Amino acid sequence: MTVASSSTNEYKTRTSSQIPLPLRPRVPTSLRTPLTRVPYADCPHTTMVKFYGFLVDEDWLLKRGLEKKLGPGNTPMERDCTAVRAAWDILDDIGAGECGNVTRVVTKKGHSYWCIALASSDPYESVYTPRNMPPQEMMDAVKAALEKPDDIVPKWWPCAF
Structure with missing residues (x-):
């Protein structure tokens, strides 16, 4: 930073050590709260994207694609x-290609699967969110297309990436 001197026309260069820094209050160590490590998937304050849908076996999808x-x-x-x-x-066959999503998700045991999802916790990822869930008819159509048994229900799954 260059500063003009008021008495003469000479310019002086000010170094960074001469610039005063704002003072921050120092918190005593006894009053500091320890940092706790919370697992990322279980922390309620994270921005992890979750998808609401059905898990699909990759081999079944490959067989259908072939x-x-x-x-x-x-x-x-x-x-x-x-x-x-x-x-x-x-998704296109049941008419949900515009609002559905296909993504990789992770189970609690750490296994990665493909998920055909109709809702997402991120409004930029899907039309449907936890506050605006997809219609039951659409979820039933996905379930029928995937040939899932009646006891299988869609769940919220954390994104794999």
């Missing part, structure tokens, strides 16, 4: 793309 000729299954990348195309095809 039957409908949605892509090849030669390499791991092609298998993933075919499985995702099959999931989107299911």
Whole structure:
């Protein structure tokens, strides 16, 4: 920072050590609260995105994608793309392609699965949110398309990434 001197026309350069810093009150160590580690998925104050939907087995999606000729299954990348195309095809078949989502989610045991979701905790990810849930008819249509038994219900799943 350059500062002009009032007595002469000379310029002096001020170093960062000469700039006064704002004072912060120092909290004594005895009054500081210890930092506690809370698991990310269980913390109520995190912004982790969760999806409301059904878990789908990747092999089942791949089989459906190959039957409908949605892509090849030669390499791991092609298998993933075919499985995702099959999931989107299911959403398109029931008319939920505009508001649904296909994403990877994690179970409590740490296993990763594909999820066909109709709601999300992030309003930028889905039309439906926890405050505005999808209609029951739409959830029943997804359940029927996935050939899920009657005792299986959609759940909230944390996003895998």
